[in-house]
Amino acid sequence: MFTLDQLRGFVAVAEELHFGRAAERLRMTQPPLSRQIQKLERSVGVQLLERDNRTVELTTAGAAFLTEARRLLGLADGALDHVRRIHAGSAGTVRIGFTATAAFGVLPSLLNRVGAAHPEIDLDLHELVTRDQIDGLLTGDLDLGLARPPFDTTTFASRVLQREALLLAVPTTHRLATSRSVSAEDLAHEPLIMHAPTRARYFYDLVVRLIPIAEQNVVHSVSQVLTMLWLVAAGRGVAFVPESAVRLGIEGVTHRRIAGLPPAPVELHLLWLREASNPALRMLLDDVLVADR
Structure with a gap:
């Protein structure tokens, strides 16, 4: 098999058509360059150069091989450069888990920012609830x-990406759809579409902490906000959703403020292992953290 050095020597001679100039270009002497070309010709089994004491010319096979030699050298140089960029963090793959609500909230802008700053970092996306994301990180x-x-803050590092309001989603024909805001008393006898206490634990805990819920009023428990909104549109009840859900624009659903709640109790965090070693992740985190300060 031929070597990369032999290919580089051949390309230099083929382009210069002169062993002396090619050797000077490669910062070597002429005799070892001549030996490289001879070894290369033995490896490929054909004569690549016609040479005498005065001239050097490519054979037909040599002209064809020159194209392939340049391509192989380009691939080799590109592979080395790619490995170095992966090691430095400017290339590679970052596998990102995200909640469904993040997909119509902060995720698109985050992906655009990373793509503009680091187009050679591949982003592999996985839609998962928080519990499954934590398992995947571990x-x-x-x-x-x-x-x-x-x-667990001893295992994970995090940064708040978004804080937003918690709204009430009601059918557009509902009596509360025309109210500027609603109170807990307005919901005393309303059928509720609630977050599942296990698969949507964060929202479930948040709602029961902020709003007195009558369990007998719960008609459905689901894990995805989009499912909740479709059920609201169908007139099955009312639901508590993050403000970013308004962007979904589900026909037949109106969103209203809830009186007495904190202005932005819903949080979304960027989360990663403190001991994470992926160089591309470190590069991405540095840029995101700097951009968000």
Whole structure:
């Protein structure tokens, strides 16, 4: 098999058509360059150059091989450069978990910012609830999460990406659809579409902490906000959703403020292992953290 040095020597001679100039270009002497070309010709089994004491010319086979030699050298140089960029963090893959609500909230802008700053970092996306994201981070299946608290701060580092209001979603024909805001008393006898206490634990805990809920009023428990909104549109009840859900524009649903709540109790965090070693992740985090300060 031929070597990369032999290919580089051949390309230099083929382009200069002069062994002396090619050797000078490669910062070597002429005799070892001549030996490289001879070894290359033995490896490929054909004569690549016609040479005498005065001239050097490419054979027909040599002209064809020159194209392939340049391509192979380009691939080799590109592979080395790619490996170095992966090591430095400017290339590679970052596997990102995200909640469904993040997909119509902060995720698109985050992806655009990362793509503009680091187009050679591949972003592998996985839609998962927070619990599954935490499992994925711990097993190494994910590098980064867009998740809801709480989490173990000794194991995970995090940064708040978004704080937003909690709204009430009602059918557009509902009596509360024309109210500027609603109170807990307005909901005393309303059928409720609630977040599932296990699969949507963050929202479930948040709602029961902020709003007195009558369990007998719960008609459905689901894990996805989009499902809740479709059920609201169908007239099955009212639901508590993050303000970013308004962007979905589900026909037949109206969103109203809830009196007495904190202005932005819903949090979304960027989450990663404190011991994470992926260089591309570190590069991405540095840029995101700097951009968000």
